[in-house]
Amino acid sequence: MRTHGRPLRGRTVVVTGAARGLGAALARAFDARGARLALLGLEGARLEEVAASLRNESACWEVDVTDDVAMADTARRVRTRLGPVSVVVGNAGIAEGGPFADSDPQVWRRVIEVNLIGSAATARCFLPDLLDTHGYYLQVASLAALGTSPLMSAYCASKAGVESFAHALRAELAHRGVAVGIAYINWTDTDMIRDADRHAALRELRAHMPPPARKVYPAAQVADRLAAAAERRRAYVYVPAWLRALQPVRAFIPPVVTHIARTELPRLDRTQPIEATGLLGAGGRADELRDTPREEQW
Template identity: 35%
Template sequence: MHNTLNDHVALVTGASSGIGRAIALALSRAGAKVVVGARRAERLDALVAEAPGEMLAVTLDVTDPDSATAAVAAAVERFGRLDSLVNNAGLMLAGPVVGADITEWVRMIETNLLGSMYAAHAALPHLIESRGAIVQVSSTSGRIASAGNAAYAASKFGINAFSEALRQEVTARGVRVTVIEPGFVATELTSHITDPVMREMAAGIQQSMRTLTADDIANVVVFALGQPDHVAVNQILVRPADQVQ
């Protein structure tokens, strides 16, 4: 891939594995300076060692607004600016509503929805200054809810709603907001599921199709961020060719 983001400064949340890790490496290959945030510091250190370009690791818990603020501050202190925020941190704990462990609902809302909101809030003053961009990694579950995924879908629908309202607020100030809605991606996300029936179902669905890879989504992020300033790619829905819904 040709360098398209030379000297661009990006902060990627949830960068210790899966899609976030792939996004961080793809941005680095494209010439960006990348700040990677997650709770698993040892994985971030390994990521920094692998990156082809300059990369900074910061311990980040997106459910803590102070942690989000500190991560943004570390990025600006190191590189002098912030050009994009990629809100990727996420958690999927599928299961039926009846008999649900509602602490799992809280974890998903805090991580998927509030976490992205906290990070956006912290980053926005700097993104307005740089006329930068926010990329929100949502899901096909952000537009089509399904049985067994009520709380997860609620968190992703929330991301989509927040992102559209934010877009309307900041587009005139030069900040672009992009929502990316991946379908089935081969990552460790489904391993978070504690309900054995739902975990087995998710595994079966993945085995039934040619799933997307984390790199597929990373390439979409690079595409969106690499557009000229006058081009806003606001929403990208990307499914495996074999996925029906």
């Protein structure tokens, strides 16, 4: 996969959830490294805008990452248009907040489907390319995979799931020349996080995190770190870097969170009843408005 100096120059990179937020920032970060971009997501017009901002060759496909048939067809179309894929970033994700007991089962399930099943479908349909190119699959996880949070059960479960999935995939593919990385990222400035901050309970819970853990990072900064990790085929990337220090002590995080939640959740509920948020951010709303799964190219 590597070429001297600029390992991604002229290579085809797939980014899911590329219409906005971290996905759009990732597209620009890989474009700056000379890659060709295949942009996948639900919002066709937004994908087209991102593609228009890139300097190198790119193409867009409107597709639901949970649709196995459409994703397999998209992978064939990417290969035909842009050539064999060398890097795939499983970035597509949605979130909802609120008490699990009051959550809408369909919304809760949809978060798992997009974040976990969608990541597996993405890896599956592009795996033939990655085997041919000895490529690299980068799974976007989260601080939520290292710890946990009340009121975010579906999101936390899905991110713990993609972490385990990526570990298993790495072990299966190591002898076949395909590298698999996991990106652990903290709060990133996206529509999803800004929408979460509109809900008092979610905003207050983040405020009770240690100061470094509650900081929100620019999407471009996070994307640049992830693209650099892809150049080096890193097994792990942490943004910010101090998240690495949580790995040895991650077993202690849930008891600490439970201790804080035992006091804070009743206090917050007395101030303002804690209710389900529905899918968060513009990406969440796009998922709610999705048509019958279809695939289309720009």
